[in-house]
Amino acid sequence: MSQVLLPVFALVRRADLAEVIGTALAAKASGAGVRVIAARLGRPVETVRGWLRRFASRAEAVRHFFTVVLVDTGVDPAPPGPVRNGFADAVNAVVGAWWSAAERWPGIGKVSPWWAACAMSGGILLAPSWPSKLINTNRP
Template sequence: MFALVRRVDLADVVGAALVAKVSGAGARTIAEALGRPVETVRGWLRRFGRRAEHVRVYFTALLVEVGIDPVPPALAASSFAQAVSAMVGAWKSAVSRWPQIGEVSPWQAACAVSQGRLLSPSWP
């Protein structure tokens, strides 16, 4: 099981919310799609948004460090989107080196790498 610290929902649910936000959805739409309270989803998005630059830097460095032939993610429209892209890119880089990592989602991998503290103010 992959859950973030102080969160009831699994990393895959939070990850789906992050991807939906990058795709242009708002908190209400995301909450309805995931069957979660809008306040909960809004909290995830705000917390991640405040940490986005730190998350982007951390996962971009991880992507470069573990990848066999790493390709840093292209610039995105926002720091939020860049951070999500870096997380997925780091997962892809890890899968290129260790294919068995592909058995977990990018969000489960990010949860493991952050020791469940992806949305914590003190991480990374």
Template sequence: MVTVGANPAEVERSLAGGELECPLCGGVLARWGHARPRVLRGGQGPVRLRPRRARCSGCGSTHVLLPAFALLRRADLAEVIGAALAARALGKGARPIATASGRALATVRGWLRRFGARAEAVRVFFTGLLVETGVDPVPPAQGPSPFADAVAAVAGAASAVSSRWPGIGRVSPWRAASAASGGRLLSPGWPR
């Protein structure tokens, strides 16, 4: 799985130009059909998606090209999940978050549990990204909880990316988190 931009035409152009590389061997990725269609739940309604597949010319492995607005194996947009995580960092409970987002309580609890279980590792990863990419990086101050610290690090890293490369525009913290994690923000075994 490779994280790409949200514009399908840009993804096609990048594939045709040999600009995407295999995360396993560094070879050039080429078109290889599509993954199954799916519908992601968003704040403004459903988003229909049929991700592109690509095959490496070097090692022959295939990859799904997942847009940065999606997280691996999640039925909701990264921004929806991120809003729930940010609300938790502000001290809200799972029930009010579930009600506000229109999602099942069990779904929201799953997001919060998964993120909370690795909050320190996530904080370290995104603080490192912030320091590495920021023009004059200032790591976030310690917050009231490790969960809040991790959310602050995600926001700081997104801000650092936007300030380093102003041509890409303002990047949503949760799209930046999806891109930086390869869509694996809530996946088992991430970060390593």
């Protein structure tokens, strides 16, 4: 068995950078269709559809995970209220967690919300194993 360390801007089992995938997720949350998103990003429709389906299938778990991060890291956190649908709520929670962490640690604000989401999720945001317990590499 081999192990690979992923850079913070990469998701497990995805060839595209987190920025590109995050842009697609945010566009979908704003109401854009898959064909429009794919054309804007210059990616195949089926690839973009796969990202959106995978994210939608676990939107509630993603929303919950990132809302907990938002509340745990925020100085004076206010969890995001419902937006439009579960997909948009999950995207809103990802951005909210980034915002909350950036308030506490300003250096985090220098990276995109999607880089932060990769780091916070251990790169498994769109992996088949989501949600799973993240591996703790610290020794007891």
